[in-house]
Amino acid sequence: xxxxxxxxxxxxxxxxxxxxxxxxxxxxxxxxxxxxxxxxxxxxxxxxxxxxxxxxxxxxxxxxxxxxxxxxxxxxxxxxxxxxxxxxxxxxxxxxxxxxxxxxxxxxxxxxxxxxxxxxxxxxxxxxxxxxxxxxxxxxxxxxxxxxxxxxxxxxxxxxxxxxxxxxxxxxxxxxxxxxxxxxxxxxxxxxxxxxxxxxxxxxxxxxxxxxxxxxxxxxxxxxxxxxxxxxxxxxxxxxxxxxxxxxxxxxxxxxxxxxxxxxxxxxxxxxxxxxxxxxxxxxxxxxxxxxxxxxxxxxxxxxxxxxxxxxxxxxxxxxxxxxxxxxxxxxxxxxxxxxxxxxxxxxxxxxxxxxxxxxxxxxxxxxxxx
Amino acid sequence: xxxxxxxxxxxxxxxxxxxxxxxxxxxxxxxxxxxxxxxxxxxxxxxxxxxxxxxxxxxxxxxxxxxxxxxxxxxxxxxxxxxxxxxxxxxxxxxxxxxxxxxxxxxxxxxxxxxxxxxxxxxxxxxxxxxxxxxxxxxxxxxxxxxxxxxxxxxxxxxxxxxxxxxxxxxxxxxxxxxxxxxxxxxxxxxxxxxxxxxxxxxxxxxxxxxxxxxxxxxxxxxxxxxxxxxxxxxxxxxxxxxxxxxxxxxxxxxxxxxxxxxxxxxxxxxxxxxxxxxxxxxxxxxxxxxxxxxxxxxxxxxxxxxxxxxxxxxxxxxxxxxxxxxxxxxxxxxxxxxxxxxxxxxxxxxxxxxxxxxxxxxxxxxxxxxxxxxxxxxxxxxxxxxxxxxxxxxxxxxxxxxxxxxxxxxxxxxxxxxxxxx
Numbered sequence: 024x025x026x027x028x029x030x031x032x033x034x035x036x037x038x039x040x041x042x043x044x045x046x047x048x049x050x051x052x053x054x055x056x057x058x059x060x061x062x063x064x065x066x067x068x069x070x071x072x073x074x075x076x077x078x079x080x081x082x083x084x085x086x087x088x089x090x091x092x093x094x095x096x097x098x099x100x101x102x103x104x105x106x107x108x109x110x111x112x113x114x115x116x117x118x119x120x121x122x123x124x125x126x127x128x129x130x131x132x133x134x135x136x137x138x139x140x141x142x143x144x145x146x147x148x149x150x151x152x153x154x155x156x157x158x159x160x161x162x163x164x165x166x167x168x169x170x171x172x173x174x175x176x177x178x179x180x181x182x183x184x185x186x187x188x189x190x191x192x193x194x195x196x197x198x199x200x201x202x203x204x205x206x207x208x209x210x211x212x213x214x215x216x217x218x219x220x221x222x223x224x225x226x227x228x229x230x231x232x233x234x235x236x237x238x239x240x241x242x243x244x245x246x247x248x249x250x251x252x253x254x255x256x257x258x259x260x261x262x263x264x265x266x267x268x269x270x271x272x273x274x275x276x277x278x279x280x281x282x283x284x285x286x287x288x289x290x291x292x293x294x295x296x297x298x299x300x301x302x303x304x305x306x307x308x309x310x311x312x313x314x315x316x317x318x319x320x321x322x323x324x325x326x327x328x329x330x331x332x333x334x335x336x337x338x339x340x341x342x343x344x345x346x347x348x349x350x351x352x353x354x355x356x357x358x359x360x361x362x363x364x365x366x367x368x369x370x371x372x373x374x375x376x377x378x379x380x381x382x383x384x385x386x387x388x389x390x391x392x393x394x
Numbered sequence: 395x396x397x398x399x400x401x402x403x404x405x406x407x408x409x410x411x412x413x414x415x416x417x418x419x420x421x422x423x424x425x426x427x428x429x430x431x432x433x434x435x436x437x438x439x440x441x442x443x444x445x446x447x448x449x450x451x452x453x454x455x456x457x458x459x460x461x462x463x464x465x466x467x468x469x470x471x472x473x474x475x476x477x478x479x480x481x482x483x484x485x486x487x488x489x490x491x492x493x494x495x496x497x498x499x500x501x502x503x504x505x506x507x508x509x510x511x512x513x514x515x516x517x518x519x520x521x522x523x524x525x526x527x528x529x530x531x532x533x534x535x536x537x538x539x540x541x542x543x544x545x546x547x548x549x550x551x552x553x554x555x556x557x558x559x560x561x562x563x564x565x566x567x568x569x570x571x572x573x574x575x576x577x578x579x580x581x582x583x584x585x586x587x588x589x590x591x592x593x594x595x596x597x598x599x600x601x602x603x604x605x606x607x608x609x610x611x612x613x614x615x616x617x618x619x620x621x622x623x624x625x626x627x628x629x630x631x632x633x634x635x636x637x638x639x640x641x642x643x644x645x646x647x648x649x650x651x652x653x654x655x656x657x658x659x660x661x662x663x664x665x666x667x668x669x670x671x672x673x674x675x676x677x678x679x680x681x682x683x684x685x686x687x688x689x690x691x692x693x694x695x696x697x698x699x700x701x702x703x704x705x706x707x708x709x710x711x712x713x714x715x716x717x718x719x720x721x722x723x724x725x726x727x728x729x730x731x732x733x734x735x736x737x738x739x740x741x742x743x744x745x746x747x748x749x750x751x752x753x754x755x756x757x758x759x760x761x762x763x764x765x766x767x768x769x770x771x772x773x774x775x776x777x778x779x780x781x782x783x784x785x786x787x788x789x790x791x792x793x794x795x796x797x798x799x800x801x802x803x804x805x806x807x808x809x810x811x812x813x814x815x816x817x
Contacts, residue, residue: 356515
């Protein structure tokens with residue numbers, strides 16, 4: 024128990040350390056480039072305005088879904104870089120179906136969301152099947168599928184697009200009022216007219232489900248076991264190939280949800296201006312949050328915070344808002360290094376503890392290392 | 395984790411791919427040329443191998459080849475480098491910044507230097523700290539994209555013709571030609587004669603207006619092949635990618651080799667970015683790399699972790715890209731004909747050899763596919779732009795799906811090596 028507390032402390036130390044390292048390195052970069060260091064941090068460390076706070080939560084709810092999708096793969100040593108392509112295909116399919124208004128109101132929304140999950144799952148399943156059937160690394164196949172998805176959706180969009188008066192943007196049919204998910208108005212609480220996505224509850228539900236399935240079910244145990252030791256999983260009767268495909272399908276289904284808060288809460292259509300790169304951001308959020316349901320929620324908020332506050336950099340400090348990408352990059356890189364260092368330190372401590380206990384307990388046989 | 399039992403088959407594959415006589419590759423190339431030239435005459439899609447299309451293809455293949463070569467150096471030493479894309483991005487900035495201020499030759503050095511710096515970061519994370527290679531690569535890509543565009547805003551804003559997302563136009567590197575040959579070959583090519591015109595087109599693309607950096611790139615490919623496979627240092631480097639603990643017992647400083655290999659890898663990826671800036675477009679533009687680092691990586695896998703193979707893969711992707719950029723919906727469409735016929739022949743061959751254990755379903759499946767492709771050919775005149783753009787990516791997926799079992803990556807590729815932890 025005492026040992027666990029120390030481990031927990033080490034676990035929190037890593038991300039804190041990473042953020043400090045990011046601050047120091049970014050300051051050095053700013054100094055080298057001749058940008059005002061202090062002004063930048065003044066902008067980034069201002070308390071967010073109510074309007075920004077809502078935007079942070081909204082952005083975090085989207086990033087969180089993407090991070091969970093990535094984390095499902097990570098738990099099994101699968102690297103789903105294809106969340107980007109999966110959510111585009113899924114958002115497009117859902118937007119087309121919802122825009123057709125076959126079904127009334129909430130039913131339309133629910134069925135569209137299911138269609139999005141199915142589309143994302145199918146797109147991800149291609150990579151899963153290629154991996155178990157043909158031995159193709161999912162890293163490469165999902166990257167290729169991202170590009171294919173981009174062009175495929177662009178092609179389909181040309182066919183499904185509706186003309187909007189006075190605009191060059193092509194997009195699908197805009198959703199009717201009753202097929203939109205109403206936002207949560209916090210006017211009284213925060214004093215801003217901006218609303219939190221109603222589908223923020225979808226993100227929360229997915230997070231709880233993710234935690235429950237992984238830590239409380241047999242399936243989740245098998246999944247984690249396969250990720251940690253494939254041979255041990257095989258020995259305990261897990262069908263690894265099936266597991267790979269199932270994990271990819273689950274990951275893709277969650278990836279399919281990524282675009283839903285945007286579709287039903289903000290854009291109300293899928294157009295060529297849709298936000299790209301959410302899948303890659305999800306990888307960063309999952310890495311920072313260590314695939315932990317709560318950790319990822321915190322890191323999604325950190326990401327949203329950085330993105331929102333960096334919007335003011337250009338105006339208030341005269342520094343390009345791209346700086347935030349550097350900060351995020353350094354955070355990810357230093358956090359994975361810090362986790363690795365902490366993991367090794369923990370391992371060493373545990374080894375020496377076991378060695379000590381064994382030494383103390385028995386003089387029966389000579390003890391070397393604990394391997 | 396589970397690779398301990400799979401030693402025998404890869405070993406065999408690494409000695410010699412079974413059943414590949416010396417005439418195999420010349421025959422494949424010659425055969426493809428015959429097919430392409432026949433298709434050109436039959437369908438009238440003259441851009442299929444015009445010298446213009448091929449020159450464009452070489453220009454587009456070079457950055458892929460250099461990025462792939464970067465991947466080769468690092469993966470041969472056992473470090474997966476998915477951060478090629480980020481290293482290319484900082485390379486494009488380095489080439490533009492140093493190229494603008496000090497001339498294009500220094501621009502090359504700038505690209506190489508920036509790439510190498512990011513290679514050093516990747517090496518630090520993966521080799522020294524033992525972070526998962528793909529995780530580190532993803533972070534490098536994020537960092538590279540941020541650094542590139544941040545520095546561009548910082549350094550190009552306010553310059554004449556430059557802006558936050560674009561550098562001023564840059565001075566060009568020299569183009570070289572074999573004198574007197576271009577006009578003659580162009581004449582033969584224009585005649586459209588079967589086979590002769592195609593050969594002239596290829597020859598013209600290889601001898602006219604070749605950029606100095608293209609030649610440097612080809613030399614780097616040849617040099618890397620020689621260095622990695624024909625020198626003692628190269629052998630040691632590859633041993634770090636195949637069996638690092640065995641190499642350690644033989645006194646190879648594995649960490650140092652891996653670190654240097656990743657450094658070279660970054661430098662080459664940076665050069666690939668520099669090629670885009672200095673040769674392909676004459677300026678830096680944000681988003682210029684467009685995922686070419688990933689394609690370079692795919693070309694390397696396609697080429698079975700070998701310089702010749704990765705060059706072939708790069709040329710293939712570069713060609714598909716060139717055709718697409720030249721609006722070649724009709725050219726890709728023309729390819730449907732030989733692809734359909736090949737599939738048909740393959741299907742029939744499988745059916746004929748059923749007695750030898752080939753499955754009925756396999757043959758019928760191929761014949762069905764071939765009929766679909768031929769129908770597609772017959773009832774359309776061009777392929778939509780989006781599908782032309784998809785071609786390289788689909789080709790990569792198909793090639794991997796059909797040949798992944800034949801491909802053999804370095805045995806310890808992607809595994810984290812810790813000094814003195816051999817078991």
